[in-house]
Amino acid sequence: MEILVCVKRVPDTAENEIEVNKDGSDIERDDLVYSVNEWDNYAVEEAIQIRDKVGGSVTVITVGDDESEEVLRREMAMGADNGILLSDAAFENSDGRGIATILKAAVAKGQYDLVLTGAQADDGAGQVGGMLAAMLDWPYASLVNSLEVEGGEKIKVGREIEGGNQEINEIDLPCVLSIQTGINEPRYVGIRGIRKVASVDIPVHGAADLGLAAEATGSGGARVKRVDYFVPELGEGAEILEGSMEEKIDKLMELLKSKGGLK
Amino acid sequence: MESVLISPANALYFGLPGKAIFILIPLIGIGIFSYIMIRRISPLRSTTPDPRFGRAGERIRSVFKYWLGQYKHPRYFLPGIMHILLFSGFLILSVRSLTLVMMGVIDGFVMPGLGGGLGHVYGVLKDLATTIVLLAALVLIIRRGVFKPARYDVPPRYGKGHTWEAILVLCLITGLVTCDMVFDGSLSAAQIQEGLPTETILPGTGHWVATNLFQTLPQSTLQQLNQGAFLLHELIFFFFLCFLPLGKHFHVITSLFNVYFMKLDKGTVKPVRWGVSDEKLDDLESFGVKVYEDFTWKHVLDFYSCVDCGRCSDNCPANAAGRPLSPRFISIKCRDHGYHKYPLLGSSKVTESDSVLIGNVLEEDEIWSCTTCGACEEECPVMIEYIDKIVDVRRAMVDEGIVPQSLQKPLQALEKRGNPWAKMERKRADWAAVEGFKEVCPVKVLGKKAFADALYFVDSISSFDDRMQDIARATARLLQAADIDFGILGKDEKDSGHEARRFGEEMLFQDLMAHNTEKILDSGVTRVVTSDPHAYNALKKDYQDMPPTDHISELLYERVRSGAITFKPLENSDKTYTYHDPCYLGRHNNLYEEPRAVLDAIPGLRRVDMERSRDRSFCCGGGGLMLFYEPEEEEQRMGVIRVRMAEEAGADVIVTACPFCLVNIEDAIKVAGLEGKMEAIDLCELADRQLDSLKA
Numbered sequence: 001m002e003i004l005v006c007v008k009r010v011p012d013t014a015e016n017e018i019e020v021n022k023d024g025s026d027i028e029r030d031d032l033v034y035s036v037n038e039w040d041n042y043a044v045e046e047a048i049q050i051r052d053k054v055g056g057s058v059t060v061i062t063v064g065d066d067e068s069e070e071v072l073r074r075e076m077a078m079g080a081d082n083g084i085l086l087s088d089a090a091f092e093n094s095d096g097r098g099i100a101t102i103l104k105a106a107v108a109k110g111q112y113d114l115v116l117t118g119a120q121a122d123d124g125a126g127q128v129g130g131m132l133a134a135m136l137d138w139p140y141a142s143l144v145n146s147l148e149v150e151g152g153e154k155i156k157v158g159r160e161i162e163g164g165n166q167e168i169n170e171i172d173l174p175c176v177l178s179i180q181t182g183i184n185e186p187r188y189v190g191i192r193g194i195r196k197v198a199s200v201d202i203p204v205h206g207a208a209d210l211g212l213a214a215e216a217t218g219s220g221g222a223r224v225k226r227v228d229y230f231v232p233e234l235g236e237g238a239e240i241l242e243g244s245m246e247e248k249i250d251k252l253m254e255l256l257k258s259k260g261g262l263k
Numbered sequence: 264m265e266s267v268l269i270s271p272a273n274a275l276y277f278g279l280p281g282k283a284i285f286i287l288i289p290l291i292g293i294g295i296f297s298y299i300m301i302r303r304i305s306p307l308r309s310t311t312p313d314p315r316f317g318r319a320g321e322r323i324r325s326v327f328k329y330w331l332g333q334y335k336h337p338r339y340f341l342p343g344i345m346h347i348l349l350f351s352g353f354l355i356l357s358v359r360s361l362t363l364v365m366m367g368v369i370d371g372f373v374m375p376g377l378g379g380g381l382g383h384v385y386g387v388l389k390d391l392a393t394t395i396v397l398l399a400a401l402v403l404i405i406r407r408g409v410f411k412p413a414r415y416d417v418p419p420r421y422g423k424g425h426t427w428e429a430i431l432v433l434c435l436i437t438g439l440v441t442c443d444m445v446f447d448g449s450l451s452a453a454q455i456q457e458g459l460p461t462e463t464i465l466p467g468t469g470h471w472v473a474t475n476l477f478q479t480l481p482q483s484t485l486q487q488l489n490q491g492a493f494l495l496h497e498l499i500f501f502f503f504l505c506f507l508p509l510g511k512h513f514h515v516i517t518s519l520f521n522v523y524f525m526k527l528d529k530g531t532v533k534p535v536r537w538g539v540s541d542e543k544l545d546d547l548e549s550f551g552v553k554v555y556e557d558f559t560w561k562h563v564l565d566f567y568s569c570v571d572c573g574r575c576s577d578n579c580p581a582n583a584a585g586r587p588l589s590p591r592f593i594s595i596k597c598r599d600h601g602y603h604k605y606p607l608l609g610s611s612k613v614t615e616s617d618s619v620l621i622g623n624v625l626e627e628d629e630i631w632s633c634t635t636c637g638a639c640e641e642e643c644p645v646m647i648e649y650i651d652k653i654v655d656v657r658r659a660m661v662d663e664g665i666v667p668q669s670l671q672k673p674l675q676a677l678e679k680r681g682n683p684w685a686k687m688e689r690k691r692a693d694w695a696a697v698e699g700f701k702e703v704c705p706v707k708v709l710g711k712k713a714f715a716d717a718l719y720f721v722d723s724i725s726s727f728d729d730r731m732q733d734i735a736r737a738t739a740r741l742l743q744a745a746d747i748d749f750g751i752l753g754k755d756e757k758d759s760g761h762e763a764r765r766f767g768e769e770m771l772f773q774d775l776m777a778h779n780t781e782k783i784l785d786s787g788v789t790r791v792v793t794s795d796p797h798a799y800n801a802l803k804k805d806y807q808d809m810p811p812t813d814h815i816s817e818l819l820y821e822r823v824r825s826g827a828i829t830f831k832p833l834e835n836s837d838k839t840y841t842y843h844d845p846c847y848l849g850r851h852n853n854l855y856e857e858p859r860a861v862l863d864a865i866p867g868l869r870r871v872d873m874e875r876s877r878d879r880s881f882c883c884g885g886g887g888l889m890l891f892y893e894p895e896e897e898e899q900r901m902g903v904i905r906v907r908m909a910e911e912a913g914a915d916v917i918v919t920a921c922p923f924c925l926v927n928i929e930d931a932i933k934v935a936g937l938e939g940k941m942e943a944i945d946l947c948e949l950a951d952r953q954l955d956s957l958k959a
Binding site for chain 1: 666
């Protein structure tokens with residue numbers, strides 16, 4: 001099975017103190033460290049597991065600048081076979097639809113049976129996967145937390161629904177799936193792994209390679225525009241339980257019961 | 264000496280001449296034994312290199328101390344003493360056994376050198392030895408068969424027990440020495456009956472008992488007893504010889520070599536591959552131990568030498584806490600796997616997929632459960648290593664991407680931010696900028712413009728953890744009081760990488776080490792001081808070309824002894840203090856007395872030691888990345904067990920000298936519900952609090 005996984009380089013929320021810059025146009029990016037969007041790691045791990053089971057190849061793709069190459073290498077160190085970087089000045093400041101447009105053009109250039117995305121990105125809005133499927137006119141399943149491939153024309157995907165119950169759907173290939181965390185345990189990528197793929201060639205495609213008109217993407221093509229960033233005002237303080245350990249536990253149990261958290 | 268009995272060599276056995284039988288038995292025995300030994304030794308050639316042939320002087324000293332001197336044995340008093348008795352008996356009786364074997368071939372054989380007076384002395388000595396060995400073996404049979412100490416139990420997950428083997432061997436030993444006594448006793452009785460001289464018979468020995476018992480028997484019976492005992496001795500001897508390499512009694516042969524080739528540098532971790540320099544690591548196809556053959560030959564020799572005595576596991580804190588790790592079974596399981604893969608007969612039936620150790624022989628959680636505290640290695644009487652093996656298996660797991668999610672984040676943070684908490688680099692020196700501190704104890708950040716004699720290497724936890732920053736500040740004040748011109752690296756300091764290396768992420772460690780080495784050397788300092796034993800061990804044992812490095816307790820000890828630092832009396836002297844030895848200060852670096860001496864220099868401080876202290880200290884739960892690891896299986900936290908030990912010793916205050924110990928013990932005090940009754944404090948904090956302000 002030929003699998004394409006769309007990944008994104010994001011500021012790592014676990015490793016940064018995110019602050020809004022002075023004029024509220026962006027976050028403070030000077031001291032940020034970046035990594036692969038967490039959901040994408042699960043998608044790549046899932047793709048690798050499917051490939052190891054039924055054969056084929058895994059390609060990771062991202063839209064970004066030169067620095068985005070590092071996330072492709074990290075995913076290739078995990079076990080993805082190929083990487084593709086989609087980079088062009090014309091892509092800058094694309095909205096979700098713009099990104100989906102770019103990805104769609106890249107998908108059309110290959111022969112993929114399955115396209116995976118993370119369910120959302122740390123700095124995103126969870127919209128690209130769905131739009132990409134619509135543009136390709138492929139079936140789409142979101143928030144997938146289980147995946148069964150048996151080698152036929154269909155696959156089975158699961159998602160969690162209200163109350164922790166599981167729903168299983170059958171979906172035709174080719175399709176687009178957005179992958180939820182917890183579907184697997186992504187493997188660790190060590191420094192050694194990254195160094196091993198450090199010199200692997202990663203092709204870069206720009207707008208012209210993809211046959212995209214300049215105005216279709218980037219800020220010019222964006223129909224959603226960011227207008228402000230701010231830190232919300234602090235709300236009411238949390239309730240602090242008082243008393244001895246036993247009393248606190250009793251109060252907590254009561255609260256949880258009254259709110260339906262405990263049955 | 265004239266003998267009334269026909270010697271075994273000249274006697275007839277079932278119509279066959281004794282000499283023929285006693286040539287045949289050793290030939291068969293030695294033949295089988297040699298075959299088994301060749302089959303056992305040949306896998307060593309498929310393993311990885313391990314250069315242990317140098318430093319002969321140190322190695323010979325170790326052999327005298329640990330092998331001949333049985334130094335570790337009395338740590339378990341009764342069984343230890345019993346072993347020493349058996350061992351010395353074996354040494355003495357090896358000459359006797361050889362003589363007996365030769366006597367079957369050459370009538371009247373006497374071991375060269377034992378013909379004259381020395382022979383008589385040896386005769387008495389071996390009578391004593393057989394007697395002591397017999398008594399010791401009987402005591403041990405009762406111990407293993409009736410009392411069944413819990414230490415030898417084998418939990419079902421690890422396989423079957425080996426009690427039958429222990430008892431069988433004890434019976435063989437009993438048989439050997441009993442035959443010896445019957446052989447000697449029957450001859451002596453016959454001699455006495457005829458009024459002929461005998462060997463010197465020491466009253467009370469088995470020889471003496473047998474002689475008396477047999478006194479009234481007819482000569483023909485004595486002849487049969489003599490002949491029979493000799494044959495039985497011969498049979499048991501060669502059966503035993505061939506049985507040794509089959510089970511845990513292989514140590515009788517291998518322990519001498521295992522001790523000779525023991526690891527001489529405590530606290531270090533073996534390189535990924537001996538003979539491959541750090542710069543060439545990228546060229547290696549694979550990292551760590553994935554299959555049996557990835558172990559070094561010495562590590563396989565370790566497996567062969569394991570006596571299954573369970574002392575390692577008895578002292579292992581992970582085992583005590585109910586984690587799925589029992590060091591003893593690392594050896595036993597790997598050994599059994601090796602025997603299965605390299606069978607005595609035929610070729611290996613182990614498939615390639617079954618050869619992968621993780622998942623087949625060893626479990627992930629088992630390997631991650633180790634805190635590398637070194638209690639197992641400290642205890643092992645035959646000097647088996649565990650830490651290097653566990654690190655090697657972890658290296659393989661890291662190489663394959665098999666790392667628990669709980670460790671992936673901190674490892675990635677170490678890579679990106681130089682500390683496992685993913686704190687900002689520029690905040691690394693914030694602990695020194697606190698109001699009220701910076702005014703009285705300004706701390707220089709070394710760099711292009713600032714220089715100092717000494718570097719205080721703070722390391723991550725004391726730099727970033729709110730509570731542990733107190734240790735950093737106390738250390739800085741102590742350095743100031745000791746009149747040392749010091750500074751820190753600030754944002755240029757990265758984690759020492761001590762745990763990154765011990766958790767198998769060698770390349771990450773290499774990066775951190777290269778970075779710190781450059782910064783430390785560039786700073787131009789002439790010495791390094793740290794308050795973190797893990798950093799201390801890294802700088803001393805892992806890094807190269809470092810300026811002399813001290814732990815703050817060494818420096819304090821020196822200043823207290825010289826009188827440069829004095830302490831004021833405790834305000835509240837009705838508390839009892841105990842000192843918890845951090846693993847990387849104590850076991851890995853032998854600093855046991857210095858911190859205690861500093862404590863004892865505080866007037867009014869009453870100190871007790873816990874039962875498990877010094878080299879038997881019980882790990883608090885582990886430092887560095889171990890703080891992040893979430894074991895899948897655990898009954899109780901190690902820290903809680905440790906706090907209970909302090910309570911049992913009658914202490915109200917646990918003093919330690921490691922920030923990780925302090926984290927774990929402070930948490931454990933809360934978990935154990937001892938808040939208000941028990942407290943924990945770092946040696947630096949206590950020393951800082953008690954500093955005599957007149958001098959400081």
